[in-house]
Amino acid sequence: MLGGIMHFERDRKNPTRIFYVIDEDECVECSVCLRSGCCPTEALYQPELVWPRTVRKNFSDPLKIHPETRIPGRGTEEMKTNEVTGRYRRGAYGMAFELGRPGVGARFHDVQKVARALAALGIVFEENNPVTKLMVDRTKGLIKPEVLDEKVLSAIVEFMIPAERLPQILDVLDRVSQEIDTVVSGDIISRVGEDGSVPYANEILKRNRFLSINGKSNVGLGRPLANV
Ligand code: SF4
Known part of the structure; x- marks a missing residue:
């Protein structure tokens, strides 16, 4: 259960x-309570969801296939397969700002604050990303007004930049993380340097930010398409 979501009467x-x-x-409609079987009297049930509440389940239930991206979860297929597609080349970074976490959640008016700040810099948002699909004006980072108060487990704003x-x-x-009412984490996706170094590590460390490096190796299940 998300914190503060339930009380006794x-x-x-x-x-x-x-x-x-x-x-x-x-409630973000993650369905964890239903799947856990935690209620001995089966009092929990899934009500029929209608737009815009459906957006909660699309972003929060890990088993739900997102209707627009056709994959489960809040990111993109690209983030999960980049060692094969080779889209992230040296000199460029894939970026993902993730708002919310299990137990915290995020509302889309906060997601929009991040998107608007990035759009003002001319950022082009990832096409096949669930947040981008909710935008009515990508050049301004504006999200459909009817979903702005909807709460989800987390949402990812995704784009690419030159390093x-x-x-x-x-x-x-x-700056924007000071203005929003949830947690934000940033992902940087890149290839390692020729010497195995992580090209953005110094930039993160000099800001006294927590740096967690996660590696991904191609184990031969798909042929890498890029060698640059
Ligand atoms: S947030 Fe998830 S676990 Fe909590 S009540 Fe809603 S569906 Fe159940």
């Missing part, structure tokens, strides 16, 4: 009984 007819009440405005723009983008992340 007493049965008015039988005060010795208490029951859970789910705050539907805080030299990284300091500028990180400055924006630092």
Whole structure:
């Protein structure tokens, strides 16, 4: 359950009984409670979802195939297969700003703040990304107004930049993260240097930011398409 999403109430007819009440405005429709089988009386059920509430489940339930990207989850196929597609070449970074986490969540008005700040820098958002699909004006980072109050487990704003723009983008992340009501983490996707070094590591460390390096190796299940 997301933090603060449930509270207890007493049965008015039988005060010795208490029951859970789910705050539907805080629920992100992840379906973890349903799949866990945590309710012994099967009182939990999945109500029919209608737009714009459907967006909660699309972004929050890891088993839901997103209707626009046709893959489960909040990122893109590209982020998961880049060792094969070779899209991320030396001298360029894939960037992903992730708003929210399990137990915290994010609302799209905060996602829009990040998107607007990036759009003002001329950033071109990843085409096949679920957040981009919700934008009504990508040049301004504007998201469909009817979803702005919807809450999801997390949402990822995704784009590519030339490597030299990284300091500028990180400055924006630092500034906007002060204005939003959830947690933000930044992903940088790149190839390692010829010597195996991580090209952006110094930029992160000099800002006293936490740096977690995750490697991905091609193990021969797909032929790399790029060698540059
Ligand atoms: S669907 Fe997810 S967020 Fe909603 S009550 Fe169940 S566990 Fe909590």
